[in-house]
Amino acid sequence: MKTNITFFMLCFMFLHHAAQAQDETVKLYTGKAPGSENWTQQEAQMYSDLFKTDVVYNVTAPSLLVFKPAKGVKNTGTAIVIAPGGGFQSLSITREGTELAQWLSAKGITAFVLKYRLVKTESNDPAREMMDKLKDRAAFEKSTAPVIQLAAQDGNKALQYVHDNAARFGIKKGQIGIIGFSAGSTVALETVLYTPSEIVPDFAASLYGGPSAKLLTTPVPTKKIPLFICAASDDQLQLAPRSVQLYNKWLEAGQSVELHLYAKGGHGFGTGKQNLPVDSWVQRFEDWLKQQGFSN
Structure with a gap:
């Protein structure tokens, strides 16, 4: 009996590992990324007890983790x-x-997970180190500002790669979007508002983002860019009002926009499960993608 249990546990672990594996990894730059050529920190990954999930830190070589449409599933042409x-x-x-x-x-x-450049972590616990840095908010923002621009550059490079390789992945031009979570939302919005016109995303999504005053006052492109926004009112970082401001910005520009603001969920809910209505946000995102013509 013990042998059978061990066998099934090993099978489960193998299948779980297989589900986590992407199809390929793409480096976004040949050689060192411009603007951070002198960085020497080493990229690492660990499970954060504070965030209750895996985190990657000290990214110096931006890359894309590529997930192609699953076998047996029709390619929608959307990326x-x-x-x-x-x-x-x-x-x-x-x-x-x-x-x-x-x-x-x-x-x-087709999904491309972007690993963009980050502020250097001195310890082996980036989450707790960040919380310590936040005690001096001004210093934290000063150290982060230049890296935000490098991360935005990586976002642009990612979109350029998807456009340049659309045919190889069966991606249709006009169906390339971007979704960002929290700080990643800033990266996503930077690509929407400041990317060269030929690679501006065709749609975007912002999950519990905290767009800066600059992003909230920059004019929305004339190109139609549907936007999906989602957050929770009890966000510990009190960023929910920024999502409302972003919604109003898109609405006033005559753009298509959808906002989901849940009563509970906190900050950083992502794909985690809390047995709350916020858990269903990904289904609402799917509904939105279908309505906009980006999914079957």
């Missing part, structure tokens, strides 16, 4: 770049990255 959050100190790579990519893959959508 989505996913920018995880983490305060530009780390990336919530599972709950705001690979799990969503797997879900999109099962829907026939």
Whole structure:
């Protein structure tokens, strides 16, 4: 009996590991990324007890984790770049990255999880180090500001890669979007508002983002860019009002926009399960994608 239990546990672990694996990894730059050529920190991944999920930190070589449409599933021709959050100190790579990519893959959508550049972490616990840094908010924002621009550059590079390789992945031009969580939402909005016109996303999504005053006052492009916004009112970082401001910005520009603001869910809910209505946000996202013509 013990042998059978061990066998089934090993099978489960193998299948779980297989589900986590992406199809390929793409480096976004040949050689060192411009603007951070002198960085020497080493990229690492760990389970954060504070965030209750896996995080990646010290990213110096930006890359894309590619998840093609699952076998047996019709390719919709849609592609989505996913920018995880983490305060530009780390990336919530599972709950705001690979799990969503797997879900999109099962829907026939090609997903690209973006690992963008981050502020250097000195310890082996980026989440707790970030919380310590936040005690001096001014210093935290000063150290983060230049890295935000590098991360935005990585977002642009990711979209350029998807456009350049659309035919190889069976992606249709006009069906390339981006979704960002928290800090990743800033990366996503930077690509929408400041990217060269030929690679501006065709649609975008912002999950519990905290767009800066600059992003909230920059004019929305004239190109039609439907926007999906989702957050929770009890966000510990008190960012929910920023989602409302972003909604109003898109609405006033005559753009298509949809807002889901849940009573409970906190910050960083991602694909985690809390047995709350917020758990269903991904189904609402699917409904929206179908309504906009980006999913079957």
